[in-house]
Amino acid sequence: MAGNIIDVHCHLFAFDLKDGFVNTQFIRSLRMNSYLKGIGVDPYDLNDPYFYNIERLHEEYRNAMLRHIEESALSHVVVLPFDGVYDLDGKLDKTHTSLYVSNDAVWELHRLSPDKIIPAASINPVRADWREELAKCIERGIKIMKWLPSVMSFSPDGGAYFPVRRVEEYSSHINEFYDLTRDAGITILTHVGFEFALPVLKRLYARLERLGLPLSKNVSLCAAHLAGGTPYVNRSGQFNLMKIMVKARANLYFDTAGMSSVHRKARLKASLADEIIHSRIVYGSDYPIRVSSRPFLTELKAAGLLEEFRDTKNPFDRDILIKRAMGMNNDDFARGYELMNQ
Numbered sequence: 591m592a593g594n595i596i597d598v599h600c601h602l603f604a605f606d607l608k609d610g611f612v613n614t615q616f617i618r619s620l621r622m623n624s625y626l627k628g629i630g631v632d633p634y635d636l637n638d639p640y641f642y643n644i645e646r647l648h649e650e651y652r653n654a655m656l657r658h659i660e661e662s663a664l665s666h667v668v669v670l671p672f673d674g675v676y677d678l679d680g681k682l683d684k685t686h687t688s689l690y691v692s693n694d695a696v697w698e699l700h701r702l703s704p705d706k707i708i709p710a711a712s713i714n715p716v717r718a719d720w721r722e723e724l725a726k727c728i729e730r731g732i733k734i735m736k737w738l739p740s741v742m743s744f745s746p747d748g749g750a751y752f753p754v755r756r757v758e759e760y761s762s763h764i765n766e767f768y769d770l771t772r773d774a775g776i777t778i779l780t781h782v783g784f785e786f787a788l789p790v791l792k793r794l795y796a797r798l799e800r801l802g803l804p805l806s807k808n809v810s811l812c813a814a815h816l817a818g819g820t821p822y823v824n825r826s827g828q829f830n831l832m833k834i835m836v837k838a839r840a841n842l843y844f845d846t847a848g849m850s851s852v853h854r855k856a857r858l859k860a861s862l863a864d865e866i867i868h869s870r871i872v873y874g875s876d877y878p879i880r881v882s883s884r885p886f887l888t889e890l891k892a893a894g895l896l897e898e899f900r901d902t903k904n905p906f907d908r909d910i911l912i913k914r915a916m917g918m919n920n921d922d923f924a925r926g927y928e929l930m931n932q
């Protein structure tokens with residue numbers, strides 16, 4: 591596989607309390623089971639009938655991920671922490687948080703593979719200590735900030751989420767948050783559109799339209815999953831909005847995270863076929879989300895990559911081959927470096 595490849599969207603999960611947690615419901619879900627199996631970690635094979643050997647699961651996940659990164663064709667991979675839901679006092683709300691991975695956990699992980707792993711940050715702007723946490727991440731030279739507003743339960747446009755007593759405070763500090771991230775050259779990598787991978791609290795917060803405020807403040811943005819859209823079809827209204835936004839803003843990108851799946855194929859195909867959108871595509875895998883090969887066999891065959899794909903076990907490399915077969919070129923795979931130099 592020729593050329594530099596940077597993956598801007600790879601998830602660390604944390605199962606122990608030092609680095610974060612996965613809540614009881616989510617850890618037992620079919621989704622989690624599928625992610626773990628997809629990377630070769632069998633939760634039922636961990637010498638515990640309830641697979642609650644948390645330390646072991648934590649280690650197994652990290653080891654599988656590090657090995658896959660090391661052995662892959664990737665030149666660099668941005669590993670994402672994942673902030674939680676916060677209550678009205680700005681404290682972590684453990685009941686509504688399904689996944690939490692601290693910024694420190696990812697920072698520590700990158701020391702184990704410093705040549706390949708680029709650590710990102712994740713800060714819910716609702717948390718009481720967001721200024722301190724952001725200052726720490728800026729100090730560390732972090733360039734990517736991961737958000738999933740519909741799961742983390744905040745609105746990127748500072749809109750009406752809070753009861754009256756906090757609306758004013760939130761709308762003023764979200765502006766400050768954007769000023770600080772922009773001035774530090776941080777790109778906000780934010781989930782847009784429907785979400786099946788994690789339990790959703792407020793679906794509307796993930797709408798593309800909600801990104802108007804950060805764009806107007808000239809914050810560099812990367813809308814994950816090619817801005818989502820609708821499963822299985824590429825609706826023209828939503829797609830046209832992407833084009834309008836791209837024409838208006840030079841610092842708006844779209845990643846391909848999770849696009850190697852049947853319900854996202856239509857959006858991937860349409861995005862690569864459109865000259866304007868294509869020029870803003872950056873590569874993201876969404877590891878450990880599973881790559882499904884069946885919907886792409888025709889394209890893999892047509893591109894002469896089917897045999898190589900069948901011989902490839904590495905989840906990153908399998909994802910790269912599918913996206914290459916769909917039409918991503920070397921420039922697309924390397925475009926993520928632009929996000930590091932905002």
Ligand SMILES: [Zn+2]
Pocket residue numbers: 599601847876
């Ligand atoms: Zn993701």
